Amino acid sequence: MTHRVVQVRRREGLHARPAAALVRIAAEHGSPVWIARVGDPPGADADARSITEVLALGIRRGERVRIWAEGPDADGVLAAMDALLSGPEPGEEDGG
C-alpha cells in the first residue's frame, strides 16, 4: 500500500464535478483507493470509488487530504488523483 498527502487547491474544494472526476480515476484502478481529510478521526475515510462517500467528506479548498491505494499501479492512480486535487479548476487562474 502506498499513500500521499495532498493539499486541495481547487477553488471550491471537492464538490460534485471534481468528485465525479476523482471517482472516475479511482474506479478505473482495479484495487481499493481511499481518501480522508488529514486530522479527521479514524473511520472517517471514504472509498474513493464512491462519489457519495467522497462528497460527504465535504473537503474544502486548502484542506489537506490523505489518499492511499493498493495494487500494482497504486503509484499511478495516486499521481493522477494528486494532479486533479492540487490543480486549479479548468480555466481558472489559481490565486494561491
Next chain:
Amino acid sequence: MTVRRVAAIAAAPGRAAGPIWLHVPSSAPAGAPPSVLASPLPIRDAADEAGHALAELGAGLRAAGREDEAGILEAQAVMAVDPSFLGAVDRRVAAGASPAEAIREAASGIAARIAASANPRTAARASDILDVAERIVRAMEGTVFAGPTRPSIVAGRDLPPSAVVEIPAGLLLGIALEEGSPTAHVAILARALGIPAVVGAAGLVEALTDVGDACAQGSDGTGGPFAEVDGSAGWVAVGTMPPPGRRPAPGEPAGRSRVPARAGPGAAPGSVGLGATADGRRVPLLANLARPDDVGAAIAAGAEGVGLFRTESLFLGRAAPPTEDVQQAAYERVLSAMGERPVVLRIADLGGDRLVPYPSGAPEVNPGLGVRGIRLARSDRWLHLAQLRAIARAAAAAGVTARVMAPMVATLDDADLFRDLCEEAWKVAAPAAGRPLLGAMVEVPAAALSADALARRVDYLSVGTNDLTQYTLAADRGIAALAALQDALNPAVLRLVRMAVEAAVAAGIPVGACGVLAGEPDGAMVLVGLGVETLSMEPASIGRVRATLAAAGADDLRSLAEAALRAPDAATVRGLATELRGVSSSRP
C-alpha cells in the same frame, strides 16, 4: 380573482406567466398516474439505466457547449451506480424494505450526510442524490417523469435538477419553488437554459393549494391555477387564470425572503428539512433526549441529530445503577435509530437536584453547587467508567463514532479527568474502535471564562444555557420568586456564550447550544446571531425554530446579537428579538 404574491429568491432572471403545473414527488402521487413505459427492472439494471440516461442528458448539454451544466448531470450519472449507495440499498432490501423504499431511504441517508458536510458548496448538492433515487425508482417501475403537457409554470416544493432538462423546451415557461437556494442545481440549470426561476418562496405550496381549491378549471386553462414568476426581482404571484389580455399586477421588490429547509420526498410540511437561515447559513437542528424512547419523536420532528442525550434518566429511580449490558442496549438503540446522524451522549449528570441513592456522600445544603456531574467522577470513578464502557461498546456495535460529553466542567482539570476516563474505558471496552469525540458542557461560568484553554482540550463545546443562567445570576432555577433572574437572554449570560463561541472558533472546534433557550424562537435567533453553530432542543420545538430561522437573515441575526450584548436587561433583548421576528414575518 385573487392574486397572492409570495416573496422569493431570484434564481434565474426573466419574467414568465402561464398556467401552473404542480410538481409532486412521485412517492406522494397526486393527479394523473405516471404513464407506464416498460416492464419493471431489477435494481441494478434500473440504476444502470438511470446512469445512462443522465450521462446522455449531460452529453447533450456538453455538445451544446454547456460544460458546467453537463458536469452536474454527469456527476449524477456517477451517483446512480455508486457502490456505496447501491450497497446501502441492498442492506435495506435484505432488512425487508421494498426496493423503492430501500432506494429512497438509502438516498435520504446519503443526502443527510452530504448536507451536513463541511463544504457549503457540497452541502447544496444533497438533493441531487434524491433526484437520482427517483429516477432509479422510475426506471425500476417502468414509469416516466410526469411533466407538463402544455406550456406551464412548474411549481412545487422542490424540483429535481434533471427535470429541468427533461421537460421539453417550450413546455417549461418558468419555475417557482418553495425550497432550494440559488446555488442549487435546479437554479443553475434554469439560468443556463434561460428559464425564469425563483426559489425559497415560503408559503408557495400553501398558496397553490388555496388557489387550486378555489378554482374550476376550463378546458383552455381559463379559471385554472395561474402563476407569474419574476426571476429578476424575486417574487411569484399565483391566482386563477385571467381572461386573455389581463395579467396579475406586477409584484413589489423582493426584499429578503426565506429559504425554508429542504424536505424529503413525500414528507409532511414542517416535519422534515434542514435548519438554515433565510440566506442559507446552515444551522443543524438537533434533539434533546431525556429517555431512549424519545428518539422516535426526534426522528419524527426531523432532528438532524441528537445534541444532548441526558443519560441520567437510566439511573434515576433505581436502587443501583443499571448494568453495563442494560446501558449498552439503551445507547445502541438510540445510536442505531439515528443511523448516520450524530448523537451526543452526555454522561450521567447525577447529584444536584437529581438524587440517587448510590453515589455516596454527605448531604449537601446547596446541591446545585455540590458534587454533581463530572465532579462525581473524582470520588466515584466506577460509575462513569462503567457508563463510558457501555457507550464504547454501543458505538462499536452500531458502527458509529462515539460522541460523549461531560457535564459541569468548571476547570481544565475536569476536562483532563474526562479524557482520562474515556481513554481508560475505550482501552478496555473497544480498543479497536476509533477514539471518541469529547465534548465539554459550558454551563459553569468558569468554563466560559476559560473557554480558550478548554477548547484546546476537547473536540466540541456545548453551551448549557439553563445552568449557565442559574450560576451566572446566582438564582436557583427552582425558586419562582427569582424568575426575573432566570431568563437566559440576560446580556451577562449572552456575553459568556459569546466567549465560548469565540474560543471554539479560535480553536477550530464546533460549538452548539442546548437548553430551553435554544428551543425558543427568540433564543434561537440570538444564539445563532452570536455564532452558535448547532441548536439542540426538545423535539417538539424543532419545527417552530426551523420556521423562525428560515425567515431571518444571518446578518440580521448578527446585528440582533450585537444589540443584545449591549442591552441593559433580558426584557430588552426579548423585545429586540420579537421585533425582528415581526419584521420577518410581515414581509410579503
